[in-house]
Amino acid sequence: MSLRVFDRSRKLIQRAAAARNPSSNMAEYLRDEVSRRAIERLAFLKTPLENMLDFGSNSGNFAKLLADPSKDDNEQWKIDRLQVKNKISHIDMLDSSEAMLYKNAELPFNKELSISRIVQDEETFEADKKYDLIVSNLSMHWINDLPNVYSKLFKALKPDGCFMGVMFGGDTLFELRTSLQLAEIERYGGLAPRVSPFVGSADVGNLMQKAGFQMLTVDVQELVVEYPNILALMEDLQMMGENNSLVTPPPSLTKDLLIAAEPIYRELHGDKATGHLPATFRLVNMIGWRPGKYLAKPAPRGSGDVSLKDALDGTITMTSTLKEDK
16 A cells, blocks of 8 residues: 555546646756657667557646757757657657646647557556657656556567656756745745655665666756746646645635745745746656666676776766746
């Protein structure tokens, strides 16, 4: 029995409201950027990618980026995009929110790719050796039973199949979290969990290994988005469907509390030169494989000549900045 941290029924309501908001396409920049990075990584894979599952596909950001030549802002990206597009014969887009899944069903990218849409709760998903590739971009951080879901994803892969995922992790939105906590203590003498908890990268690696994945790679990146004020950040989170959905929800976030948190945010984290408020999104990137005929087997312990120092030096934490004009 897994611990229920998130109210997934409330999350469905939040995401449906976000999908129906005509302004929500303005808040797709995080998922678009993560999808772009996933495509760039997939361009390096030499294995078949014919039958793909987009697990927790949201509105189809991955497929949209894959099929859209208007985003070809440099030659290398165009090469990577076309290389991955030509490898994939069919994409199953699976999401628990019907409204989010069909939000962009009429856009041109749907005619450029072979796509099926599946409305299903990610926690009840089942498939057996069906997919060459499973991609999941910014949806798994709302799952309660991650161990079970990782096991199901592993089972759904064909031998030699690849799972590549990204989820929010660690101290994502730490600037917002600390500012709200300090403001709440100042105003009310206590605090409530205003920002949802996120999984750590070490936990992700352990869970994937227990599920059976091999040749694991887990790394952490940062995306920093600058907002003019705290209200703009909160509005974008709502348009993304990323608002709080804890099983035991905190008291409503009042205007009074936001007003109190704004100067704290600026003092502790604000960019003095621009006047903007940075919001940090920690991205846990994960890649794992289902063993098969062609997958390289890990070398036995003690069989290599590589030092521990060299191995550690090869672990890279990447930091980048995504600035969005709000």
